[in-house]
Amino acid sequence: MPRAIICLLDSVGIGGAPDADAYGDVGSDTLGHIAEWAAAGKADRPGLRAGPLRLPNMDAMGLGAAMQLSTGRLPPGFSDRPRGGRFGVGREISKGKDTPSGHWEIAGVPVPFEWGYFPQAVPAFPPELTEELIRRADLPGILGNKHASGTEIIAELGEEHIRTGKPICYTSVDSVFQIAAHETHFGLDRLYELCRIAFELTEPLKIGRVIARPFIGDSPDSFKRTGNRRDFAIAPPEPTLLDRNAAAGHPVFAIGKISDIYAGSGVTHKLKGTGIPQLFDRTLEAMEMAADRAFIMTNFVDFDSEYGHRRDVPGYAAALELFDARLPEIIAAMRHDDLLVLTADHGNDPTWKGTDHTREQVPILVFSPALGPGEIGIRSTFADIGESIAAWLGLAPGRHGKSFL
Numbered sequence: 001m002p003r004a005i006i007c008l009l010d011s012v013g014i015g016g017a018p019d020a021d022a023y024g025d026v027g028s029d030t031l032g033h034i035a036e037w038a039a040a041g042k043a044d045r046p047g048l049r050a051g052p053l054r055l056p057n058m059d060a061m062g063l064g065a066a067m068q069l070s071t072g073r074l075p076p077g078f079s080d081r082p083r084g085g086r087f088g089v090g091r092e093i094s095k096g097k098d099t100p101s102g103h104w105e106i107a108g109v110p111v112p113f114e115w116g117y118f119p120q121a122v123p124a125f126p127p128e129l130t131e132e133l134i135r136r137a138d139l140p141g142i143l144g145n146k147h148a149s150g151t152e153i154i155a156e157l158g159e160e161h162i163r164t165g166k167p168i169c170y171t172s173v174d175s176v177f178q179i180a181a182h183e184t185h186f187g188l189d190r191l192y193e194l195c196r197i198a199f200e201l202t203e204p205l206k207i208g209r210v211i212a213r214p215f216i217g218d219s220p221d222s223f224k225r226t227g228n229r230r231d232f233a234i235a236p237p238e239p240t241l242l243d244r245n246a247a248a249g250h251p252v253f254a255i256g257k258i259s260d261i262y263a264g265s266g267v268t269h270k271l272k273g274t275g276i277p278q279l280f281d282r283t284l285e286a287m288e289m290a291a292d293r294a295f296i297m298t299n300f301v302d303f304d305s306e307y308g309h310r311r312d313v314p315g316y317a318a319a320l321e322l323f324d325a326r327l328p329e330i331i332a333a334m335r336h337d338d339l340l341v342l343t344a345d346h347g348n349d350p351t352w353k354g355t356d357h358t359r360e361q362v363p364i365l366v367f368s369p370a371l372g373p374g375e376i377g378i379r380s381t382f383a384d385i386g387e388s389i390a391a392w393l394g395l396a397p398g399r400h401g402k403s404f405l
């Protein structure tokens, strides 16, 4: 009996979104630019990696061919001839370029509304929101109140936060309200409680997520964010593939951030992990225990949070190479009628201006021992991924997207 697995490489876009101009992202190409920089010797870091980007396993599944289909360019070191699996390109119809919309659309539910955003101003948050948050959470005030990179703002304001007890609140071009606070000085549970209050206050503003960003350390040099990040997200507007599979009585394994991103909806088994190796281990564990018709979904967030937002090209390249090196373990663990999909939710080009996501198309690489090779073309919505998996798992078709299988 079939099962399906999505490994979602957070932010691994492949350029070419036709509406990139609406986002100031024309020409952005996360994977293509990393490959070009690596080929030019600009992604070397002593002790980490050197030379051209090498992703032989994903390339065999059609990554190079998908990149060429997306932008018309085949980056150095990639092949336009996949040796197994089906390859294609996904285009997002939801507005915005953030994680929840990308994930929901992949699970068959494009976002029909406009997200709320905070302006590029200081203060970025409406005074009523800030005042209510301070009152309800009994805070001495807040710090930040602007657009920022999460690592830069803790270096800037971390010491003042420890001294004053005021949490650091910030946002980005995404629909987010983020709160950074020290795990021991402020307290982790207190931070989560504060985020719950912030979520209640920001939900009517259609803010997609409140994100808890705990950190440790005692000086700008030693401040470090921990794996205890937690996302409090709005629930998807319609039943997703996760809900549909769970409603049919089948297991749904959410690994890493997945449960948070779907607000826990449709999740029957939740496995946590931090970092690419642990997320791989959890995925393999889920494949080991998952019953027939299970749907397993893992979000590999490090590409985005550790390297894309940090504009770290060598780090991003090394993470991709690590992922690629472990991919054969997943393929070896697959049963004959398991289906594996590798894809992404948006771009985050580490060679691009600023520190935000980029509006890009994404690779869709599909592999099953039971499936012959082929091309699935440029799909007009990510929802085609969800519908293909629904068909594979024997679920009734949904309202959006078409199966490519």
Ligand SMILES: O=P(O)(O)O[C@H]1O[C@H](CO)[C@@H](O)[C@H]1O
Pocket (backbone or CB within 6 Å): 099, 148, 149, 150, 151, 171, 172, 173, 174, 175, 176, 178, 213, 304, 305, 309
């Ligand atoms: O700079 P950090 O805190 O990593 O935040 C980034 O992570 C958030 C979620 O992807 C984005 O909205 C962006 O603000």
Ligand SMILES: [Mn+2]
Pocket (backbone or CB within 6 Å): 010, 011, 098, 099, 304, 345, 346
């Ligand atoms: Mn993402």
Ligand SMILES: [Mn+2]
Pocket (backbone or CB within 6 Å): 304, 305, 309, 357
């Ligand atoms: Mn991000």
